[in-house]
Amino acid sequence: MNAGNTGGRGQESRTRRRGQGQLEAQVLAVLGSAAGPVAATWVQERLDGDLAYTTVITILTRLLDKQAVTRTRSGRSFLWTPVADGAGLTALRMRRLLDERDDRDAVLSRFVSGLSPHDARVLRALLTDGAPESGGTPVDDTES
Known part of the structure; x- marks a missing residue:
């Protein structure tokens, strides 16, 4: 055995x-x-x-x-x-x-504060311009 x-x-x-x-x-x-x-x-x-x-x-x-x-x-x-x-x-x-969660604001705040600078730019662009139709990441032209 x-x-x-x-x-x-x-x-x-x-x-x-x-x-x-x-x-x-x-x-x-x-x-x-x-x-x-x-x-x-x-x-x-x-x-x-x-x-x-x-x-x-x-x-x-x-x-x-x-x-x-x-x-x-x-x-x-x-x-x-x-x-x-x-x-x-x-x-x-x-x-x-x-x-x-009952504390949605706190969860969102903690999530956003933990984003990388790139992810924060993508999220900002999405919130400003809306989601791209392709479902992909929007072009970040803020650094051009």
Whole structure:
């Protein structure tokens, strides 16, 4: 009986295991590459590794609860469409965290005071000019 070997396999398995946020980002990336709404099996086939179908459904359902995807009925199953990409999902999380606090002003103040100078310029430009349609970072021409 060699307990060291059993522990080693468990440790290796835990090391390779992905976190929920990482899986959500991967599922969103796969959905984003689709030409239109797709079935969960389509997503499962394109994900790295061998995730169970039930795991893919769980991740898609969590993303649905977070309003990062939508689903439409197609026969007895659903077709899934992304609403948000990885950046959009992070923004949804940030808004949800902010909404959970009674002291929104204090949270925002601490968040902004911790921004790097570059991030502060980007945020200032976004607040002044609005979000760019591309969803990317606005061009910072203040230093030209």
